[in-house]
Amino acid sequence: MGGRGVLAQVIGRSTLPTQQTALLDKGQGDGLTLDTLVIDPEGVVGRLVELHLSSALVLLVTDPDSRIAALVERSRETGLLVGRSLSQCELVYLDGQADVAIGDRIVTAGLGGTFPKGLPLGTVTRVSRDEEAAVTTAWVEPAARLSRLEDVLCLPMHQAEE
Amino acid sequence: MRALVICLVAHLIVAQGCPFPWWVPDLTVVGLVVSVGDAPARWLGRSTLAGLWAMIWAVRFPVVILVGLLAVGWAVRLLARQWDVADPRLQALVVSVAGVVMGCGALYLDGLWSVPLLGLVGARAAVTTITVPLARRLLRS
Numbered sequence: 001m002g003g004r005g006v007l008a009q010v011i012g013r014s015t016l017p018t019q020q021t022a023l024l025d026k027g028q029g030d031g032l033t034l035d036t037l038v039i040d041p042e043g044v045v046g047r048l049v050e051l052h053l054s055s056a057l058v059l060l061v062t063d064p065d066s067r068i069a070a071l072v073e074r075s076r077e078t079g080l081l082v083g084r085s086l087s088q089c090e091l092v093y094l095d096g097q098a099d100v101a102i103g104d105r106i107v108t109a110g111l112g113g114t115f116p117k118g119l120p121l122g123t124v125t126r127v128s129r130d131e132e133a134a135v136t137t138a139w140v141e142p143a144a145r146l147s148r149l150e151d152v153l154c155l156p157m158h159q160a161e162e
Numbered sequence: 163m164r165a166l167v168i169c170l171v172a173h174l175i176v177a178q179g180c181p182f183p184w185w186v187p188d189l190t191v192v193g194l195v196v197s198v199g200d201a202p203a204r205w206l207g208r209s210t211l212a213g214l215w216a217m218i219w220a221v222r223f224p225v226v227i228l229v230g231l232l233a234v235g236w237a238v239r240l241l242a243r244q245w246d247v248a249d250p251r252l253q254a255l256v257v258s259v260a261g262v263v264m265g266c267g268a269l270y271l272d273g274l275w276s277v278p279l280l281g282l283v284g285a286r287a288a289v290t291t292i293t294v295p296l297a298r299r300l301l302r303s
Binding site: 012013014015016017018019020021023049050057059063064065084085086087147148 | 174183186218219220222272273279
């Protein structure tokens with residue numbers, strides 16, 4: 001497989017808008033494994049959730065099943081980036097006084113094993129605070145160009161960490 | 163069958179080129195309704211083909227998606243006993259109802275109820291319905 005991951009082409013996008021996936025032209029035969037990280041030049045695209053011999057299905061970060069431990073690059077506040085089947089994701093589990101503002105860059109927190117720390121996830125576009133529940137939620141525009149995916153890089157965890 | 167296959171391939175191409183998945187009309191349902199409308203007795207084979215095609219993308223509830231498209235084909239077959247299902251107005255009605263029901267079903271199963279997403283389901287059903295006469299014209303030319 002080489003030491004720099006596998007370059008793959010996106011050969012199809014989901015026709016189901018609530019299930020945001022993309023089909024790649026590389027699969028198990030090219031050395032890919034489940035949960036392989038998929039990135040484009042701008043940031044995290046998602047992870048592999050289905051593998052075939054010569055194709056693989058990527059679960060995009062905007063899919064509702066996508067959950068990534070994330071942190072605000074500037075303030076180091078941590079939360080969970082969750083897909084909502086829209087073009088933006090939601091950063092949840094921030095406390096009411098969380099230091100997060102529009103324009104902040106969100107990166108992977110490196111928790112949970114699938115994603116290494118520090119990869120760009122997106123930029124905060126909106127922040128809402130619920131003072132009664134002491135909860136802050138931030139809407140995040142994904143860094144990866146999910147609407148124009150062409151070539152992506154698949155990185156198994158041990159290579160992504162290097 | 164030709165109409166269905168063309169619509170399935172067109173759905174894939176449009177989904178690939180469209181920046182926002184909710185703007186893509188559900189050409190799978192359009193192709194199924196138009197195709198079964200032309201030959202109601204063949205609803206089972208055509209619905210199964212459409213369902214299997216849609217299942218390629220499913221990471222959740224693949225069987226529900228298959229059953230949903232089988233139900234659309236069966237509904238057209240059932241309507242054919244009383245009405246002319248080759249009528250474009252009836253086809254448009256079936257497509258719009260199927261779009262709303264399947265869209266709301268998907269939101270329910272994924273626990274995604276929200277006003278913006280309900281609006282998108284309605285908008286997608288409307289865009290899909292608009293493509294019915296266009297698809298019929300293209301498929302018969």
